[in-house]
Amino acid sequence: MLTRKVLKLISSRRGCQRLFFIKTASVNCRRAILEDFAGVVNINPNVLRGRDYVPARYDRIITDPNMSAYVAEVDNKIVAFACARLLDGGRTFLLLSGRVHVSYQGQGIMGKLVRHIKGRHSNNSNILYESFVTDGGNPLLSQVSQNSSEVLTRRVHCFAFPLHDIPLDALKLHGTQISTPTQEHLEKLMSENNCRLFPGGRLIVDWIPLRTDPQNVPLMIKTTHFHTDKSPEQDCLSFGSSYPCNIGLAYNLDIYGNHPESLRAHLHAHLLKIAHNVQRSREYCCDVVDKAHGGNPVNVHLLVYTCMTVDTAILQTLHKLGFPQMEYPVKTQIVMEKSFEKE
Ligand SMILES: CC(C)(COP(=O)(O)OP(=O)(O)OC[C@H]1O[C@@H](n2cnc3c(N)ncnc32)[C@H](O)[C@@H]1OP(=O)(O)O)[C@@H](O)C(=O)NCCC(=O)NCCS
Known part of the structure; x- marks a missing residue:
């Protein structure tokens, strides 16, 4: 059964319009490994306006025992990436480095990846809070801010x-x-x-x-x-x-x-x-x-x-x-x- 079905119009390389049906049920989420480097850095070369730290720190992210990194794939192609990190002695769950390939944005893929990552932490009863950092103009802010508070x-x-x-x-x-x-x-x-x-x-x-x-x-x-x-x-x-x-x-x-x-x-x-x-x-x-x-x-x-x-x-x-x-x-x-x- 489909959990979510989204219709999106995007421009093809030839400039004409194509119809895309992305079913989040067909999105595969899994732990990221060192060999995913190229797939992850190619998701979006313009994250943080060219200031993206993931390419330079990818090895550290994958091997850091305090972090867990995940990818989402569609048809075996990596289309999204995000990491979780526990802070404050394990009380706070931080989601960071999230990005979705531009052709797949707004179709629920990050939502599915976030739920997958949180599901992996659901047995951890020490976690009390979840947080993320963004910039004032990021569209994500209005999406996530309804039930979150601005703390700093x-x-x-x-x-x-x-x-x-x-x-x-x-x-x-x-x-x-x-x-x-x-x-x-x-x-x-x-x-x-x-x-x-x-x-x-x-x-x-x-x-x-x-x-x-x-x-x-x-x-x-x-x-x-x-x-x-x-x-x-x-x-x-x-x-x-x-x-x-x-x-x-x-x-x-x-x-x-x-x-x-x-x-x-x-x-x-x-x-x-x-x-x-x-x-x-x-x-x-x-x-x-x-x-x-x-x-x-x-x-x-x-x-x-x-x-x-x-x-x-x-x-x-x-x-x-x-x-x-x-x-x-x-x-x-x-x-x-x-x-x-x-x-
Ligand atoms: C921001 C971005 C990751 C959103 O991805 P997307 O696939 O287009 O997003 P979705 O269609 O799944 O909608 C957003 C969902 O992800 C959730 N989400 C995304 N990032 C989140 C975060 N850091 N913490 C909690 N939830 C988050 C939203 O709450 C929303 O959940 P819902 O599906 O339950 O409503 C994507 O637009 C992107 O790659 N932007 C460029 C890079 C960027 O700006 N990254 C964020 C830096 S703070």
């Missing part, structure tokens, strides 16, 4: 500049004491219930929405992280993660805190880190990034995520370094959450 909204600032243009001499820390917190230090910061830094006890690190739970620290420790705490006002914590993608070297910088001097020091420290990594690993940049761009100069595509009130300090700092803010369609990053509904 962050501002997105975009800067793009050539990798080799980072002005090392200008990146002075101006005496600001900046440190790389240890695991124990991060655990302490997470258990302190610091509402000024983390309103509602929430944060996002590299697009992963988290509660300020010390059990999430192993995930934070994998990033480039800095802390300043000369005084309570100057308290600032930041996390940076990079990966090569279609539009260059993507760098996600999540900053918590709003003291202008601290913000400047954190930005400088992350830019130094990017430049240092480039120098230290020419192979990484030249082979993976430069080659992927046919020898053209590689851009750093920096997205800085801050609380909604932070603006001028970030903009001024990067402007002074010669990196003006870029117009970018994504202005906000939003975490949605609801009670975990078993399938």
Whole structure:
């Protein structure tokens, strides 16, 4: 019996109209494996406006014991992909990296894949919440938001500049004491219930929405992280993660805190880190990034995520370094959450 039957009109390659009947009963959902790499990256090369992290991190996604990745196939062709990850000590089920081939969108395929993935977790009685992160303009938001609540909204600032243009001499820390917190230090910061830094006890690190739970620290420790705490006002914590993608070297910088001097020091420290990594690993940049761009100069595509009130300090700092803010369609990053509904 058909569970769902959807009629869709799409344009064929020849430009004429064709009728497609996609029956979700004929969609096969299964665990993704390393060998599915090509099928998965070919689903949609424009996810996240060319900033997709899945191609660069596919092996890690498949082999990470805390993640489970799934594909949906129609006629043995991979048409959709999504992953699940448990967070907050297993209390929260996060769905991420979802995408459906453009010819199959709007036909219930992601809905079927999501139900399949949740079904695989239905015996886990520890799971209380399900969440996902998206951007303010994503159409998915209106689809999923009816029974979910917005639990965190962050501002997105975009800067793009050539990798080799980072002005090392200008990146002075101006005496600001900046440190790389240890695991124990991060655990302490997470258990302190610091509402000024983390309103509602929430944060996002590299697009992963988290509660300020010390059990999430192993995930934070994998990033480039800095802390300043000369005084309570100057308290600032930041996390940076990079990966090569279609539009260059993507760098996600999540900053918590709003003291202008601290913000400047954190930005400088992350830019130094990017430049240092480039120098230290020419192979990484030249082979993976430069080659992927046919020898053209590689851009750093920096997205800085801050609380909604932070603006001028970030903009001024990067402007002074010669990196003006870029117009970018994504202005906000939003975490949605609801009670975990078993399938
Ligand atoms: C967004 C996208 C994945 C939706 O896929 P789709 O097959 O067109 O979606 P469907 O027809 O199944 O309708 C959406 C369904 O998926 C569910 N869904 C999709 N993503 C979800 C998520 N992250 N969490 C929970 N549910 C989700 C919706 O609730 C809805 O469920 P329903 O069938 O029970 O109503 C697809 O349009 C796409 O690939 N877009 C480009 C990539 C992208 O923007 N990804 C999302 C980044 S946040």
